[in-house]
Amino acid sequence: MALSYWGWKGDQYAIASLTKPNPRDKNVMPYEMADYVETQTDLKVISRVGGELDLLKRFVAAGFPVIIEKGFEDPKFDGGWGNTS
Secondary structure, eight states, rough: HHHHHHHOOHHHHHHHHHHHSSSSSOOHHHHHHHHHHHHHOOOOOOOOOOHHHHHHHHHHTTTTOOOOOOOOOOOTSSSSSSSSO
């Protein structure tokens, strides 16, 4: 969706073989998306970790699409990147 903001005509299926070569992997990390943009398009990307809500609002107000990684915790799931216990 962020790429379409800049006029890119593809979809998630067009990049899936590069961003998630294991079809059972349901997550694509932000650095994997950034790598795709840098190596497979003429666009540029900036990737940062952390930040604050005010900064996010300023980027959006300035017209930059922003991607935020969000995990989830499932009490039935023991392990994985989203589990903090």
